[in-house]
Amino acid sequence: MTDIAEGFRIRRASPADHSALLEICLKTGDSGKDGTHLQDDPDLLGLVYAVPYQVFASDFSFVLEDAIGVCGYVLGAPDTQAFDDWMDRVWYPPLRATQRNPGPDASRWRQSDWVRARIFAPRRQPPVDLTLYPAHAHIDLLPRAQGKGLGRAMMLTLTNAFSTASVPGLFLEVGLANTSAQAFYARVGFHVLDQNPDCLVMGRTLGKGGGP
Numbered sequence: 001m002t003d004i005a006e007g008f009r010i011r012r013a014s015p016a017d018h019s020a021l022l023e024i025c026l027k028t029g030d031s032g033k034d035g036t037h038l039q040d041d042p043d044l045l046g047l048v049y050a051v052p053y054q055v056f057a058s059d060f061s062f063v064l065e066d067a068i069g070v071c072g073y074v075l076g077a078p079d080t081q082a083f084d085d086w087m088d089r090v091w092y093p094p095l096r097a098t099q100r101n102p103g104p105d106a107s108r109w110r111q112s113d114w115v116r117a118r119i120f121a122p123r124r125q126p127p128v129d130l131t132l133y134p135a136h137a138h139i140d141l142l143p144r145a146q147g148k149g150l151g152r153a154m155m156l157t158l159t160n161a162f163s164t165a166s167v168p169g170l171f172l173e174v175g176l177a178n179t180s181a182q183a184f185y186a187r188v189g190f191h192v193l194d195q196n197p198d199c200l201v202m203g204r205t206l207g208k209g210g211g212p
């Protein structure tokens, strides 16, 4: 557990944090802003992009907490290929059993359908060199925690954990519209690896200590 500025602390996430992960994922799910209005199922985003990381890779899942409660997370998968295999084999089948398949035609998708489409036809990982960047990550903080240096502290917590486990690098994806997060990632050592119609793929290698 790490105490940091202004009554915030970082600790490992646990299954008891799953509902907070779901909520934070939703509240930051529109290019970093509240995405509640965009989803017809409030849990689905977090059931794909947050909770499975705590289940699959609990050593690399951290939450930020203050007196009010959990207000941020950073979640990582040290081996992206192993994570994707596990999602397909273990995590998605129960979701497929309860969700409607919206089909492949994106022009017919409404609200949470694009997330449902990911569940039924998982997207291929971006074209990054997985020997250099085998891990990937997600970070989201609620507005009350933003702009205080806490995102940097969270990212350092994760990259330190990756370095300790001899993970050589990580990548992440950030929406083209989310220029704030792009600026943040650049400040904490990431550079652009690739760009597709929806997002930038950014990555960084890790030395000892997880810096900068």
Ligand SMILES: CC(C)(COP(=O)(O)OP(=O)(O)OC[C@H]1O[C@@H](n2cnc3c(N)ncnc32)[C@H](O)[C@@H]1OP(=O)(O)O)[C@@H](O)C(=O)NCCC(=O)NCCS
Pocket (backbone or CB within 6 Å): 028, 031, 032, 033, 139, 140, 141, 142, 145, 146, 147, 148, 149, 150, 151, 152, 153, 173, 174, 175, 178, 179, 180, 181, 183, 184, 185, 187, 188
């Ligand atoms: C993006 C996010 C994780 C950044 O965390 P944060 O705590 O707000 O950022 P920090 O205060 O730790 O900033 C770290 C550095 O990034 C810089 N930075 C952060 N946001 C920035 C912005 N919008 N523009 C320019 N620089 C920015 C800071 O100036 C700081 O630089 P310095 O340490 O060299 O002085 C956080 O704002 C967030 O969760 N946003 C909403 C959800 C989101 O967009 N997640 C990413 C999805 S891909």
